[in-house]
Every structure is written in structure tokens, then in C-alpha cells.
Amino acid sequence: MRACFGSVLHPTTASPPLRSLHHPARPLSRLYVPRIKISLATWTNQIQRNRVLKEAVEVETGALEEVPEGGSEIGVNRFPLETKEDGLYSPPKVSNRKKKKRPEESDSEYDRYKLRNGKEVFEEKAYLVGVECKGSTGDTFGIEESLEELAQLADTAGLRVVGSTYQKLASPNPRTYIGSGKVAEIKSAVHALDVETVIFDDELSAGQLRNLEKAFGGDVRVSLAQMEYQLPRLTKMWAHLERQAGGKVKGMGEKQIEVDKRILRTQIGELRKELESVRKHRKQYRNRRLSVPVPVVSLVGYTNAGKSTLLNRLTGAEVLAEDQLFATLDPTTRRVQMKNGNEFLLTDTVGFIQKLPTMLVAAFRATLEEISESSLLVHVVDISHPLAQQQMDAVDKVLQELDVASIPKLVVWNKVDKTDDPQRVKSQAEKQGVICISAINGDGLEQFCNAIQTKLKDSLVPVEAFVPYDKGMLLNTIHQVGMVEETEYMENGTVVRAHVPLPLARLLTPMRQHVASGC
Ligand SMILES: Nc1nc2c(ncn2[C@@H]2O[C@H](COP(=O)(O)OP(=O)(O)OP(=O)(O)O)[C@@H](O)[C@H]2O)c(=O)[nH]1
Numbered sequence: 360m361r362a363c364f365g366s367v368l369h370p371t372t373a374s375p376p377l378r379s380l381h382h383p384a385r386p387l388s389r390l391y392v393p394r395i396k397i398s399l400a401t402w403t404n405q406i407q408r409n410r411v412l413k414e415a416v417e418v419e420t421g422a423l424e425e426v427p428e429g430g431s432e433i434g435v436n437r438f439p440l441e442t443k444e445d446g447l448y449s450p451p452k453v454s455n456r457k458k459k460k461r462p463e464e465s466d467s468e469y470d471r472y473k474l475r476n477g478k479e480v481f482e483e484k485a486y487l488v489g490v491e492c493k494g495s496t497g498d499t500f501g502i503e504e505s506l507e508e509l510a511q512l513a514d515t516a517g518l519r520v521v522g523s524t525y526q527k528l529a530s531p532n533p534r535t536y537i538g539s540g541k542v543a544e545i546k547s548a549v550h551a552l553d554v555e556t557v558i559f560d561d562e563l564s565a566g567q568l569r570n571l572e573k574a575f576g577g578d579v580r581v582s583l584a585q586m587e588y589q590l591p592r593l594t595k596m597w598a599h600l601e602r603q604a605g606g607k608v609k610g611m612g613e614k615q616i617e618v619d620k621r622i623l624r625t626q627i628g629e630l631r632k633e634l635e636s637v638r639k640h641r642k643q644y645r646n647r648r649l650s651v652p653v654p655v656v657s658l659v660g661y662t663n664a665g666k667s668t669l670l671n672r673l674t675g676a677e678v679l680a681e682d683q684l685f686a687t688l689d690p691t692t693r694r695v696q697m698k699n700g701n702e703f704l705l706t707d708t709v710g711f712i713q714k715l716p717t718m719l720v721a722a723f724r725a726t727l728e729e730i731s732e733s734s735l736l737v738h739v740v741d742i743s744h745p746l747a748q749q750q751m752d753a754v755d756k757v758l759q760e761l762d763v764a765s766i767p768k769l770v771v772w773n774k775v776d777k778t779d780d781p782q783r784v785k786s787q788a789e790k791q792g793v794i795c796i797s798a799i800n801g802d803g804l805e806q807f808c809n810a811i812q813t814k815l816k817d818s819l820v821p822v823e824a825f826v827p828y829d830k831g832m833l834l835n836t837i838h839q840v841g842m843v844e845e846t847e848y849m850e851n852g853t854v855v856r857a858h859v860p861l862p863l864a865r866l867l868t869p870m871r872q873h874v875a876s877g878c
């Protein structure tokens with residue numbers, strides 16, 4: 360056994376050659392996501408396997424003569440795919456911690472390569488350990504729920520959860536965090552189940568990680584949790600920027616695989632700089648966008664609440680919406696046109712999660728900065744979730760930490776179709792002045808758009824401006840994004856009285872002065 364990553368320990372078993380790429384790491388904070396989703400080990404494997412897969416595709420299209428080792432008889436689909444009837448890949452549901460191994464399930468290395476979102480991942484076997492310290496404040500989620508969520512995250516990260524345990528502690532053991540009896544119990548589970556990754560539901564010190572690895576029987580290497588967290592995000596951002604900004608960012612134009620190779624060669628300090636540069640360019644991109652004076656509405660909410668589904672439904676966008684945590688990693692913005700012709704920009708964001716630590720908030724900054732520049736936040740709640748209230752509280756807490764609590768907010772209860780009694784939920788929502796929708800079947804979306812419009816109006820600025828006829832486009836924009844109360848046609852232009860978004864009001868400033876000085 361070897362390696363730890365965040366509070367994740369990777370014991371090694373007889374590994375295929377690719378697994379030697381594993382890089383261990385340690386946690387910087389109590390991070391769920393980086394600890395598992397962004398395992399450099401998994402990620403480097405993915406890159407490596409994707410390369411092989413890419414080569415295999417080239418073989419099929421005749422681009423390469425040489426067949427990759429071991430791939431001759433299987434071609435593109437040399438690794439098993441799990442498909443649903445509709446042909447889409449469906450990851451195994453792992454929220455059931457007592458999942459039994461199917462008799463026909465083989466542990467051969469090939470069987471454990473799975474295709475996820477078009478990428479191939481090696482499914483490591485994971486064992487979850489939940490820890491609850493008595494007297495720890497602020498946690499409204501119980502330990503069982505925390506473990507459920509951790510299992511879902513592990514699934515999202517491409518791990519196969521083979522077991523779990525938890526312990527309530529009066530205070531953590533300084534050497535191993537959990538008690539020695541628990542350590543022994545986990546050790547036997549690790550060996551009995553051939554576990555490769557042990558994930559702790561809490562922050563462990565470097566010393567505790569070392570001791571635990573030793574106790575479970577491996578040598579520990581500790582480093583680079585931060586990098587593991589940033590790498591995929593960085594890559595994704597590049598891809599995102601490439602699509603949106605048209606090739607001006609450093610590294611753009613590089614194929615994904617080249618970016619991947621370059622990142623693999625890069626050290627963590629350099630990566631930090633790169634992330635910073637991505638942030639700067641995103642900001643430039645946002646500034647350009649802000650010069651188009653359309654109000655920005657951001658969808659925020661707990662992960663899996665249905666934000667991307669709502670964006671897709673309203674705009675016809677094709678943002679990945681999946682029953683997995685953290686399906687969305689970087690924001691996407693689309694224009695929404697309402698029936699009355701008014702427009703706003705709708706931004707999807709990365710979902711929040713309980714115990715989102717300040718450090719993670721900082722790391723998410725690149726994406727969450729979008730939120731701070733919105734005219735309106737739409738808090739999407741999965742009202743069918745048994746812990747909907749706790750999730751709402753967790754989101755509000757993060758919004759406070761992000762210092763955006765002052766931005767007007769509209770709360771929307773989503774997935775009403777999934778509740779036991781949609782009618783009852785709807786009337787409850789009405790009483791509380793909350794909009795009730797189903798992003799999946801479109802129920803309540805008209806009411807939702809009207810509510811956005813009303814809320815946006817509250818954030819509009821009243822202006823009176825003289826718009827010369829040669830600036831006719833501007834008048835169109837005022838009609839499109841603002842609310843026009845009165846227009847008066849003069850000899851050289853139009854006097855317009857309207858409520859407009861702040862950026863447009865700024866743009867109109869010279870014309871407002873014109874009004875003041877004599878029209
Ligand atoms: N029944 C039902 N399912 C929904 C509804 N809206 C979304 N879903 C499902 O909920 C799951 C999560 O939806 P996403 O849109 O990916 O959620 P998200 O908030 O973007 O999640 P993250 O990107 O992880 O933060 C998907 O399986 C959707 O199909 C709804 O109104 N009703």
C-alpha cells in the first residue's frame with residue numbers, strides 16, 4: 360500500500376504499469392472534491408488511457424498503422440463500456456454502501472477501466488471512513504448523510520466504493536485521528552476487500568496520514584493536493600476559454616492532449632501562476648461581456664440541484680447535466696430571451712457543498728467570481744431532497760463567505776415533479792413567495808421568467824436620455840434589456856425614459872448629460 364492524497368490513502372496492490380504514475384498527495388483542507396475527484400493518479404491514468412484510446416481511434420480511421428499494445432483485437436472499444444438502453448454510459452450507483460460484488464464481476468485490470476464522460480478511468484476500490492467529533496459546531500448534516508454524500512462524490516470521481524465505516528469521537532486521536540480499534544478494523548477491511556483507496560471524511564494532519572498508512576501497511580508519500588485539485592480544473596478552463604475567447608489566452612490552440620502533457624511536466628509553483636493567468640483572462644472575458652449591457656443572472660445552488668438542467672431548458676444549451684456531484688466545473692453563460700423580447704444572460708455555476716471550506720472557496724474563486732458580478736442570483740434548490748433545508752443553509756453560508764449576500768436573490772424550488780405531493784409543495788411554495796419549477800418537464804418556467812423580470816426590474820436604474828438617431832442600436836438595446844416607460848421623437852433623436860441595468864446606465868451617461876444640458 361502506498362500514497363495518500365488529501366485524506367485519501369492509496370494502498371497499492373499488484374498494479375498495472377499505468378498505476379505507477381500515481382502521485383500521492385496530502386490535504387490542505389477539509390476538501391471533499393480535491394481529495395477524490397481530482398486525484399492526480401486517476402487523472403494521469405485518464406490522460407494516459409485517453410492517449411491510447413486516441414491512438415486506437417486513429418488506428419480505426421487508418422491514421423496509424425501501428426496498433427497499440429494489447430489493442431489489436433478490440434480496436435476502439437478495447438475497454439468495456441457500460442451502456443444503458445439509450446446507449447448512454449451510466450455509472451454505477453454507489454450510494455448503497457453495502458453494494459455486493461457480482462459473482463461475474465472480475466477484478467482483472469481491463470474490467471476496471473470504465474468510460475466516463477467520454478474519458479476512460481481506472482476504477483479504484485475505495486473504502487470510506489466517516490468521522491464525527493462530538494461538539495463540532497455548524498454541521499447540520501449527520502454522519503450517515505455525510506457518508507452518503509462522500510460515496511456519491513467517490514462515484515463521481517470514478518471510484519468503486521466497496522465498504523465504509525464511521526466513528527464518533529470525543530476528540531481525535533493525535534496519532535491516527537481515529538481510535539486504534541477502528542484502525543485495526545479498517546486494516547482488515549482493506550485487506551479483505553482489496554481496497555486501494557481509503558477516503559476519510561475529515562481533515563487529517565500529515566503525521567496522522569503517515570501513521571495511518573503505516574498502520575494499513577504502506578509507505579507514504581505526501582504532496583501536491585493543491586495541484587491535484589487544480590490540474591483538471593485548469594485544463595477544463597483552458598478548453599472553456601478556447602471555446603469562448605477565440606484563441607488569445609496563453610496555451611490556446613494547443614490540443615487538449617498537449618496541454619495535458621505540458622501540465623504533467625509542470626511544477627506546482629508554475630501551475631499556480633498559470634491558474635492566476637487563467638483567472639485574469641477570465642476576468643478580461645467577463646469585462647468584455649459586461650460591456651454588453653445585458654443583466655447577468657447566475658444560477659447558484661447545492662450540487663445536483665438542477666442548475667445545468669435549468670440552463671439547458673431555458674436556452675437550449677447543451678451543458679452537461681448529470682446525476683453526479685460537481686457535474687459542472689466551470690461556468691457557462693447563455694442568453695435568454697423572454698416572451699416580451701427582454702433579454703438577460705444566464706450563468707450556470709459550480710455547485711456548492713456542505714463544509715465547503717474557505718480554502719476551497721478560494722480555489723473556486725476563478726469560477727465563483729462570476730457570481731459577484733451578477734444582477735441577480737437564482738438559488739436553485741432540489742426540493743425533493745430529504746436534506747433540502749440543510750442544503751439551502753449550506754448554500755447561504757457559502758454565499759455569505761463569498762460576500763455576495765447583498766446581491767438580490769430569487770429562491771426556486773426545483774424537481775417538484777419528484778416530490779411525493781407536488782400540489783402540496785406548490786402551495787407551500789406559494790405561501791412562502793417561492794417559485795416552484797421542474798426544470799426537467801418545464802413546469803413553472805413561465806412564472807420563473809416573470810419572477811426574474813420583476814426582480815431584475817428592482818435592480819434597474821431609472822434614466823432619461825437623448826439618443827441621437829445615428830445611435831439607433833442603442834435605443835434597440837434599451838428596449839431589449841431595459842423597461843421603457845416613455846419615448847419622445849425629436850428632430851435629431853429620441854428622448855427615452857426607462858429603467859435599465861447599471862452597465863447600460865453607465866454607457867448612457869454622456870447622453871444623459873445631453874438631456875440635462877438642454878433637451
Ligand atoms: N426529476 C427531476 N430531475 C431533475 C430536475 N432537474 C434536474 N434533474 C436531474 O438532477 C440531476 C442533476 O442535474 P444537474 O442539472 O446536473 O444539476 P447541477 O445543479 O447542475 O449539478 P452540479 O453541476 O453538480 O452542481 C440530473 O440527473 C437531472 O436530470 C427536475 O426538475 N426533476
Ligand SMILES: [Mg+2]
Nearest residue numbers: 666667686687
Ligand atoms: Mg451543473
